[in-house]
Amino acid sequence: MREELFVSGRNIPNIDPYLNIWHWQIPIYLFLGGLAAGILFFAGVFFIMGKEHKMRATVKIAPMIVPFALIVGLFMLFLDLKHKLYFWQLYTTIRLESPMGWGSWVLMIMTPLSMIWSASYVTEIFPGWDWKFKFLKDFESWVIKNRIFFAWPIAIYAVILGIYTGILLSAFNARPLWNTSILGPLFLVSGMSTGAAVIMLFSKDHKERKIIGRLDILLIIIELFFITHLFIGFRAGSEAQINAANLFLNGDFTAPFFTFVVILGLIFPGLLEIMELKGYRIPIYIPAALILLGGLIFRFLVVEAGQLTRYLY
Amino acid sequence: MRYAMAIDTRKCVGCSDCVVACQTENNVPIGFCRDWVVEVIDGTYPNVSIELRTERCNHCDNSPCVRCCPTGASHIEDGGIVLVTPDKCIGCGACIQACPYDARYSHPDGYVDKCTFCIHRVRQGSDPACVSVCPTKCMYFGNLEDSNSKLVNVLKNRKFKSLAPEAGTKPQIYYLV
Secondary structure (H helix, E strand, O other): OEEEEEOOOOOOOOOOOOOOOOOOHHHHHHHHHHHHHHHHHHHHHHHHOOOOOOOHHHHHHHHHHHHHHHHHHHHHHHHHOOOHHHHHHHHOOOOOOOHHHHHHHHHHHHHHHHHHHHHOOHHHHOOOOOOOOHHHHHHHHHHHHOHHHHHHHHHHHHHHHHHHHHHHHHOOOOOOOOOOOOHHHHHHHHHHHHHHHHHHHHOOOHHHHHHHHHHHHHHHHHHHHHHHHHHHHHHOOOHHHHHHHHHHHOOOOHHHHHHHHHHHHHHHHHHHHHHHHOOOOOOOHHHHHHHHHHHHHHHHHHHHHHOOOOOOO | OOEEEEEEOOOOOOOOHHHHHHHHHOOOOOOOOOOEEEEEEEOOOOOOEEEEEEEOOOOOOOOHHHHHOOOOOEEEOOOOOEEEOOOOOOOOOHHHHHOOOOOOEEOOOOOEEOOOOOHHHHOOOOOOHHHHHOOOOOEEEEEOOOOOOHHHHHHHHOOEEOOOHHHOOOOOEEEEO
């Protein structure tokens, strides 16, 4: 039997009795970042493939919410800072070793890119729109002519942004639950799936929904595979990692994780999408909302549970 | 120059004098601490062994807190001392997540605070406050590269361990067992 106790007392708020320095803001930030990455990836790729007009919601409409998602996400990150007035220090250094450092630079590039991309479609989607100033109109027509030079960086940076939301957590070896390289790809795939869900909500074209729906089923299968892979890796790992996995396999997080993430967030909406492809009429907002909710809860659970896992005490 | 500390778990009586000395010397806000004392009890009565040890930042050679800092506020000073520059710290909490020893905390003023090895005292040639007040003299502070120092001597002649070496941080606080 082994017992460890703090003789001197160590009543440090947010660290004792368990670490909780990151609250609700971080999972929302990760969710919105992944969602934005998913939407932009599809927008960029389908534009490059020349499907701009066939995939109207994917390329033109859904990306319009991305700047808002990124701004809200960045605001969440700002809310999480404890030394808020010094936030500009993020942009005085380039530190490639720090995921949060290069992530903030990726967002610095991605947010204006997504703004330019969606602004270039505003007059097409809202015919009454007027940019008022001549230089804005000139800039708009320049962007419209050169969209391909925006599509490539958007598609590439979207993948980096999606992976970053996972690497932000996986770079901490002090938190065994996060410290796995599969978390980057897992969050990328999950983010793409939530992005596809948003596109399906906006799309009124049956053919487009079918294409995105098929892609989403594939993403869900990959995600389920990655989740299995995650736990296989943990179970074969060190004691700290086995304990971390047990939080999800046989602990406090088992019920919410399997109910809201695996079953209601992945398997059930996946089945609904398969049924829709087979010709059943299913209101699209049901699987889409379930995927979005599942993705959000997944990030809440991972951020919360990761902070419970540690090497000592 | 490589500053490090050796702590004799067989001499420590768990009086927490080091904790109070640190709080006083460094003006640590009430309710927080940069060092603390842990009691580890192994076995069941009557076969019980007890280990007392005072813990703090390990001023790691491979410090994850410095690596993950997005602004460079967490940095390594001469002699391997890990420090935080309050005016560069944005309070993102990444270093707190990165530390396997939970040795950092968020100061009420917003920045992240931690043990400094009392660098202000060390630069003047004194020991850190915790070391200098210890009534059983169970702590040895010094330069690992100085082969004549008490620290190196005690590490040569005693068995020692470090905390969570499996985290890969190369901690520089050695516990004599």
